[in-house]
Amino acid sequence: MLKSLSGRFLFLTIVFVMLSEVLIFVPSIAQFRADFLIMRIERAQIASLALLADDIISTDLEKELLENADVFNVVLRRDESRELILSSDMPMPVSATFDMRKPGAAVLIRDALARLINPDTEIIRVIGYPKYQAGTLIELTLSTAPLREEMIAFGLRVLLFSAVISIFTGMLLLLVLRQTIVLPIKRVVGQIQAYAHAPEDARRIISPASGISELREAEYALKDMQSQLTSALKQKERLAQLGEAVAKISHDLRNILTTVQLFSDSLGSSADPRVSRLAPKLVTNVARAISLTEGTLAFGKAEEPPPRLSYVQLGDIFEEVMENEQGLCESDDITFKADLPAGMVIRADPEQLHRAITNMVRNARQAIEATSKKGEITLRGYETDIDWLVDVSDSGPGLPEKARRHLFRAFQGRVRTGGTGLGLAISQELIRGHGGVIELLGSDEQGTCFRMRLPKGRLSDKEI
Ligand SMILES: Nc1ncnc2c1ncn2[C@@H]1O[C@H](COP(=O)(O)OP(=O)(O)OP(=O)(O)O)[C@@H](O)[C@H]1O
Ligand SMILES: [Mg+2]
Structure with missing residues (x-):
């Protein structure tokens, strides 16, 4: 009472x-x-x-x-x-x-x-x-x-x-209070609950009717908020439908392109010198188109699964990533270095951590290769009381302006020909799934450095 x-x-x-x-x-x-x-x-x-x-x-x-x-x-x-x-x-x-x-x-x-x-x-x-x-x-x-x-x-x-x-007196005041405050508040609460059940239904947006000016102000503020929310929800729904359509198109397009790739491979041995000269270009471009459709499909699968945390030797992951990337290098111009305390162990999903670091190292490698100069990529692992940290730095040319403006935004920061602009967005999503974050520490003509920060504190299921 x-x-x-x-x-x-x-x-x-x-x-x-x-x-x-x-x-x-x-x-x-x-x-x-x-x-x-x-x-x-x-x-x-x-x-x-x-x-x-x-x-x-x-x-x-x-x-x-x-x-x-x-x-x-x-x-x-x-x-x-x-x-x-x-x-x-x-x-x-x-x-x-x-x-x-x-x-x-x-x-x-x-x-x-x-x-x-x-x-x-x-x-x-x-x-x-x-x-x-x-x-x-x-x-x-x-x-x-x-x-x-x-x-x-x-x-x-x-x-x-x-x-x-x-x-x-109390009874009289109570009666007035009920009529002027309690009942109008209950009405507003009722409308909020009705709206919460179907926020996309514009008819459920509150219509301000209170006689008390303070409450009416609150009703107007609520009305604005609900209107914005309803239109945002509608927009999101349209975007989701669009996304679904894009995924379907990408899927079919990839199948078509794979068939085209089969044919274009055989064009290289054509008797027509013009055809055989242009064939390699066709092959590369088809491969790019396939990679773009695959990337879109992968991204369309929406969220990454929650990380399955276990204790992993960070040194092992560094080794694997460097070995893979070294294998993809066209020349010996790039030196890979790992710098971390011996036996450093961190708690993460090994598969996802591997993918996130690979994306960053690959970007660095591709950036250095594009300059046709010698370069160096360093992976550094260390820890503080609250975080495990991984720095990926390179001596490459630095981030282009466009990439910097749209950093970590899917499809938008792509500058590199052949890139889909998904690598950093995916890495960020994976690390955020761990409760951590990737930040750009710095980037100029001397090189670029990204920092990955993973919190040591146990994450609740909700956070994951
Ligand atoms: N270490 C780096 N040095 C210079 N530029 C970089 C570096 N890392 C990323 N970039 C730039 O940022 C852009 C976005 O990178 P991101 O990994 O998101 O996409 P991508 O490499 O273009 O495509 P994807 O990784 O999906 O194949 C790249 O196109 C590249 O221009
Ligand atoms: Mg990339």
């Missing part, structure tokens, strides 16, 4: 109203006591006036008058003389005197609270101005029992009244 907005609101209203009632309660109980005592003074004076009017008064009548006034005795002070008007026996001595002539608010509050707290019945003396004869002082003694009783009864009435007021 307290977790809901309405519950909290009701509870807080009751607490706050009670709190303010306590602030009212304290001075009003003090005032109640003062009124009570002044009333007693008035009553005592009326009794004494009866006596003053008639000197001969029977003891019975005196007793009756005192009982009516609810006091033990009454003393009138006039011109410094003290006149005992009415008197009766007191069950105990006077324990305190209260002067009601000009009482301060603080004193009244203090005395009233003290009376409430003290349960013992006492006899007190009260001094005050009589109402009907100015200049005369009146002094009386009385028991505190009826005073305290009435104070308690009054206090209970005030508390009950405050409780009724606070519950009533």
Whole structure:
């Protein structure tokens, strides 16, 4: 109950109203006591006036008058003389005197609270101005029992009244809160849930209708967000359909090209010198076209499977990659170097790591070969407390501007003739699958260096 907005609101209203009632309660109980005592003074004076009017008064009548006034005795002070008007026996001595002539608010509050707290019945003396004869002082003694009783009864009435007021106010506020805030919020939540079920359905986009300006602003913001999301989803769907179509076309095209390749191979031995001269070019271009369709198909297979992590000797992977690439070199102009601590072990999917490093080393090799100069490719492995790192650097010509602008973006960064522009994008995807990242550390005419960073921390299934 307290977790809901309405519950909290009701509870807080009751607490706050009670709190303010306590602030009212304290001075009003003090005032109640003062009124009570002044009333007693008035009553005592009326009794004494009866006596003053008639000197001969029977003891019975005196007793009756005192009982009516609810006091033990009454003393009138006039011109410094003290006149005992009415008197009766007191069950105990006077324990305190209260002067009601000009009482301060603080004193009244203090005395009233003290009376409430003290349960013992006492006899007190009260001094005050009589109402009907100015200049005369009146002094009386009385028991505190009826005073305290009435104070308690009054206090209970005030508390009950405050409780009724606070519950009533709370209920009213709650009703208003429900109508103006809770119900509109529930409506918005309902619309969000409906939208979440079918975000591509534009009819489910929220239509702002709240009367509260803050909530309406939120509704408009939500509407914008949902509209953008819905159109992005539609676009994505169209792209997915397009991708599927491209994959199908690539597939068939590759089959056709493979057949063409078979024929073009035999064209080399043609008797026609023009045909046999152009045949090798045709063969190379067909091979390129096949490689492009295969790359597209591979990329179209969407996501790479999650890595199957195991501990691998990084040195072994370096060796294998370098050996393969060396084998593909047309000359001995490129030197391969590995630099890593002996026996360095890292946790990764060996197959995927191999592919990622191969892509980078191959790029470096192709870049150096394109310059027809000597070059060097260095693979460096090392670690920090949190990461394993692999740097692939070369002394090649550096990244062309276009490749740099579209780095790691599939198909877009291709500069090299014959390249598909997929290598770096795939490598990045593989390393991201490990929770890591590939960054370009630097690239200029002296060479290029890429850094692969693999986190050591165990990855949750979700991250993978
Ligand atoms: N070490 C490097 N030195 C110079 N240029 C590079 C280097 N690595 C990448 N590049 C440039 O970046 C481009 C993109 O590389 P990427 O590996 O993504 O595609 P690709 O090599 O063209 O094709 P693919 O690898 O799919 O056959 C390359 O065409 C090349 O121009
Ligand atoms: Mg490449």
